[in-house]
Amino acid sequence: MTDTTHSKGARTAFETDEPDGTQAKKREGYISWDDYFMGVSILSAERSKDPNTQVGACIVDQHKKIVGIGYNGFPIGCSDDELPWRRKADSINDTKYPYVVHAEVNAILNSTKKLHNATMYVALFPCNECAKMIIQSGITEIVYLEDKYADTDTVKAAKKMFDMAGVKYRKLEPRRKSIQLDFEA
Numbered sequence: 541m542t543d544t545t546h547s548k549g550a551r552t553a554f555e556t557d558e559p560d561g562t563q564a565k566k567r568e569g570y571i572s573w574d575d576y577f578m579g580v581s582i583l584s585a586e587r588s589k590d591p592n593t594q595v596g597a598c599i600v601d602q603h604k605k606i607v608g609i610g611y612n613g614f615p616i617g618c619s620d621d622e623l624p625w626r627r628k629a630d631s632i633n634d635t636k637y638p639y640v641v642h643a644e645v646n647a648i649l650n651s652t653k654k655l656h657n658a659t660m661y662v663a664l665f666p667c668n669e670c671a672k673m674i675i676q677s678g679i680t681e682i683v684y685l686e687d688k689y690a691d692t693d694t695v696k697a698a699k700k701m702f703d704m705a706g707v708k709y710r711k712l713e714p715r716r717k718s719i720q721l722d723f724e725a
């Protein structure tokens with residue numbers, strides 16, 4: 541089995557260094573919790589059909605257990621092939637905006653338990669509509685990678701509400717630039 545998630549030279553799960561087959565030390569090069577959960581959110585974004593923006597979200601409870609995952613897409617039963625994905629049109633109803641459910645909201649709706657004091661990992665800083673849902677769900681921390689719409693009114697409103705409600709947010713500085721997944725055994 542090849543394991544490409546760790547740095548070169550780190551031992552694999554099956555590598556042993558004792559004659560009787562036992563390992564002397566724990567494996568080095570394992571990924572951090574932050575990188576792991578952000579990685580899960582980025583992987584779930586790969587499910588998105590949106591041709592322009594793919595966002596995933598991963599919610600984690602206080603015990604480091606994943607309790608919700610989502611990505612941006614249309615509601616259940618609303619066809620990805622019939623509704624528009626475009627961003628501009630004469631009528632807003634011919635764009636994706638009235639229909640798309642953001643990753644953050646899908647992750648909350650898909651959650652398996654109450655989200656009090658949970659943390660949400662999401663690559664892009666949440667918009668104001670998602671911020672409202674995040675606050676109401678009980679999530680108290682946001683970890684993000686990018687805040688490229690920081691100057692927009694929606695993100696300013698999101699931060700205003702997070703600050704008022706005591707929801708913390710922090711930019712993740714990942715320990716590694718990428719994680720490769722290899723499906724070949």
Ligand SMILES: [Zn+2]
Pocket residue numbers: 642644666667668669670671
């Ligand atoms: Zn949003």
